[in-house]
Amino acid sequence: MEALTRVVTLDDSRARIVDIRADLGVGDAALRVHGLSPTVSRETRDRVRAAIRNSGLSWPEGVVHLTASSAHPRSDVDLAAAAAAVLVTEAVPARRLTATALIGELGLDGTVRPVPDVRTRAIAAAAAGFTHLVVPATNAAEACDVPGLTTVPVSCLNDLVNWLRGGLTPAQRPESREGASPTASWTPEAWARLSPTAVRAAAIAAAGGHHTLHVAAPGTPTLLLPRLIRALMADLTDTEALEVSTWHFLAGEPAPDRSEHLRPPGVPLLPDDTIATVAGSLSRPGLPTLAHRGVLTVEDLPELSARIVEVLRPALENGTIGITSAAGAQSRPAGARMVFTARDCICGSVRAEKCRCSLAQRARYLARIPQWLLDRVDLFVREVTVAEPDPSLPSLESMREDVARARERAHSRWGAAPEPGAEIDYTKAIAGLPANAVRELEDAIRHGRITPRTAARCLRLAWTRADLDGRAHPDIADIRLTLSHRSGMLRLLRNPAPR
Numbered sequence: 001m002e003a004l005t006r007v008v009t010l011d012d013s014r015a016r017i018v019d020i021r022a023d024l025g026v027g028d029a030a031l032r033v034h035g036l037s038p039t040v041s042r043e044t045r046d047r048v049r050a051a052i053r054n055s056g057l058s059w060p061e062g063v064v065h066l067t068a069s070s071a072h073p074r075s076d077v078d079l080a081a082a083a084a085a086v087l088v089t090e091a092v093p094a095r096r097l098t099a100t101a102l103i104g105e106l107g108l109d110g111t112v113r114p115v116p117d118v119r120t121r122a123i124a125a126a127a128a129g130f131t132h133l134v135v136p137a138t139n140a141a142e143a144c145d146v147p148g149l150t151t152v153p154v155s156c157l158n159d160l161v162n163w164l165r166g167g168l169t170p171a172q173r174p175e176s177r178e179g180a181s182p183t184a185s186w187t188p189e190a191w192a193r194l195s196p197t198a199v200r201a202a203a204i205a206a207a208g209g210h211h212t213l214h215v216a217a218p219g220t221p222t223l224l225l226p227r228l229i230r231a232l233m234a235d236l237t238d239t240e241a242l243e244v245s246t247w248h249f250l251a252g253e254p255a256p257d258r259s260e261h262l263r264p265p266g267v268p269l270l271p272d273d274t275i276a277t278v279a280g281s282l283s284r285p286g287l288p289t290l291a292h293r294g295v296l297t298v299e300d301l302p303e304l305s306a307r308i309v310e311v312l313r314p315a316l317e318n319g320t321i322g323i324t325s326a327a328g329a330q331s332r333p334a335g336a337r338m339v340f341t342a343r344d345c346i347c348g349s350v351r352a353e354k355c356r357c358s359l360a361q362r363a364r365y366l367a368r369i370p371q372w373l374l375d376r377v378d379l380f381v382r383e384v385t386v387a388e389p390d391p392s393l394p395s396l397e398s399m400r401e402d403v404a405r406a407r408e409r410a411h412s413r414w415g416a417a418p419e420p421g422a423e424i425d426y427t428k429a430i431a432g433l434p435a436n437a438v439r440e441l442e443d444a445i446r447h448g449r450i451t452p453r454t455a456a457r458c459l460r461l462a463w464t465r466a467d468l469d470g471r472a473h474p475d476i477a478d479i480r481l482t483l484s485h486r487s488g489m490l491r492l493l494r495n496p497a498p499r
């Protein structure tokens, strides 16, 4: 199977058409990009891979090789590269791409970002005989009146996939800033595939500043959960946004689009990140600081070195990270909601049916997750998608409102909305609870089933649940649920269930 897409790129401000060919090779799921400069290849690979996974599209089985016919494209190649990768796996039909060129950069969350000089490119595409041009929605106005060319504005990768599957050509939204809105890339189709338990866990994490562990069977999209948590979080205030962009500026990252600068940051930490990148230095903030006030996604946790996981300990415990060097010591903010993802077996199969790992092998693999980390994570999620849409699933907008109200309730009770790593005052936290709920918790501590630290975390989680539901205080059912959630997680990690 082969696929071909075309991008209109710029070479010294002259437009050129470049072919992107995709082939499917044998091997573990991976994406390789050839024909571009090494830096562009690496960045394209990372963005395309993350965008496909974060859009809820299944990751291709085998190795996808993408080859560009010339080295000119830069980040404008992303959309054509992602389209080639989904075409080669026959996830979408190729019919609509026979006379179509594509331009657009992808964000890690699947949003399509604007590119420069769209009008020059549109004229070149029409001159080369293309009838359609897929463009970032924010650029649509520049391309809309080129004779003989129909523009297809897309604000996220799912818009493109819907169009390739035969959906209506999206209406032109020349002034649209929807790419930046938290609801933009959740098409009703993608939203309906989420499991209600994952949506509930994401709301709890967003409302209460909790950390999450997502243990996924092969083939489960692992980036949906962090993306969902971010979508449910409120915009930053101007002061918070300034603080966040200062850290990103220090790290040498381009300033976010004006429309995006109020959104909480989303930062991935991958197993091949070095300890220097994660921990940071006096001159450069580390990843937990870049994710401050947003979401840090720690992918493939069992693959991470123990040293790197250890760097995250203070960030998990109190939302800070320390930098020491000959020049001095500094403490930096690192208050990110963390989502740890782990496959539940070592073999790297693309689908659960292909996994031949024994239960003992799977338990050994999961045992690489240190116990201290499990004591600092509140939520445990297994399934994030469902085969059949659940009609009881609330809308993203109503979930966002619930989260905002829950944070207001916590704010008026504690004097501050809960942030990751914030201490909970145990005495204050049990003050509002019914006596039987307090007894349940204290019995668990007395019998050694949980430590006082874990009890405090359970209490925090119970309060978030009550705040989200609009109840005055947690009751014994909340306490029992948080305790059994925790023991269930530990049991499943020690004895993975047969598939």
Ligand SMILES: [Zn+2]
Pocket (backbone or CB within 6 Å): 345, 346, 347, 348, 349, 355, 356, 357
């Ligand atoms: Zn396996």
